[in-house]
Amino acid sequence: GAVVSQHPSWVICKSGTSVKIECRSLDFQATTMFWYRQFPKQSLMLMATSNEGSKATYEQGVEKDKFLINHASLTLSTLTVTSAHPEDSSFYICSATTGARHNEKLFFGSGTQLSVL
Amino acid sequence: GQNIDQPTEMTATEGAIVQINCTYQTSGFNGLFWYQQHAGEAPTFLSYNVLDGLEEKGRFSSFLSRSKGYSYLLLKELQMKDSASYLCAVRDREDSWGKFQFGAGTQVVVTP
Numbered sequence: 571g572a573v574v575s576q577h578p579s580w581v582i583c584k585s586g587t588s589v590k591i592e593c594r595s596l597d598f599q600a601t602t603m604f605w606y607r608q609f610p611k612q613s614l615m616l617m618a619t620s621n622e623g624s625k626a627t628y629e630q631g632v633e634k635d636k637f638l639i640n641h642a643s644l645t646l647s648t649l650t651v652t653s654a655h656p657e658d659s660s661f662y663i664c665s666a667t668t669g670a671r672h673n674e675k676l677f678f679g680s681g682t683q684l685s686v687l
Numbered sequence: 688g689q690n691i692d693q694p695t696e697m698t699a700t701e702g703a704i705v706q707i708n709c710t711y712q713t714s715g716f717n718g719l720f721w722y723q724q725h726a727g728e729a730p731t732f733l734s735y736n737v738l739d740g741l742e743e744k745g746r747f748s749s750f751l752s753r754s755k756g757y758s759y760l761l762l763k764e765l766q767m768k769d770s771a772s773y774l775c776a777v778r779d780r781e782d783s784w785g786k787f788q789f790g791a792g793t794q795v796v797v798t799p
Contacts, residue, residue: 576729604787613791614730614774663729665787675720676776676787678729 572598574666576679583654584687591649591682593664599644600666604676605637608661620647654686691790693775698796699765707760707793709775721749721760722774724792730774734760762795770797 573596583589593603602621606614618634620626620641628634638650647666651658661683665676690712699705711719718737722730736742736751736758748761762769772792779786 606789611792611794614789616786616788619786661727675732675735676730678731681727681729683727 572596572666572668572677574600574664574677574679576664576682578682579680580683580685582685582687585655586653589651589654589684591651591662591664591684593647593649593666593679595645595666595677598666598668600647601644601668603641603647603664603666605639605647605649606663606665608663608681614663617649651684654684656686659684659686691775691777691788693773693790693793695791696794696796698798700798701765701767703765705762705765705795707762707773707775707795709758709760709790711756711758711775711777711790713777713779713788715779716753717778719749719751719758720776720778720787721747721758722776722789724772724774726772733773765797767797767799770795 575594575596577592581589604619605617608614616629617632618626618628618639620639622641622644626639636652641647661681663681664679667674693709697705720735721733723733724730733747734744734749736749741750746763751758772794774792775790776787
């Protein structure tokens, strides 16, 4: 199956700093990548959808200036949490799909646990 | 809006069968997926349905009724390692990207 690599696995940072999370598709070209966040014992909440070479589409309530997404190539998308605050502490997971056909499942990265002090 | 409902938690004994129900109301439908997620890890794909009926895959089976907006995941011969959260996800067709919307997950606890 397809492999999605996500780094870092965990990060601890001070309030006010920015954190960048990388998501790479290792053996396929990911035309679309999705970024989710998950609080403990809660569902995966879609934050944004990014297509290679175009601007990301953010879900309602997600601040695009705070969560910067760049999908500069078919194998790499990055999420930057700018000026992180403790309430941004969460599990962030990227996922990728090769296309929009009905049977195209999501391939997930291993997730990034962000803790903001 | 989108709404995907599944029970919060289920407990079953090793070797037993458990059925996790999922009902959905979404603006479009382009497939229903089940994922398994262990704590602190990313979800892993279990099964997929786009047409009505039952899909069997070893110890796991999934059923779909599109007219009822209903699916279930059946886990047979439960093992301790099956203790995990099981996520129901619907891919909608609002746009060509086919966004996935997830339910809150059902925590399955397998006891000896």
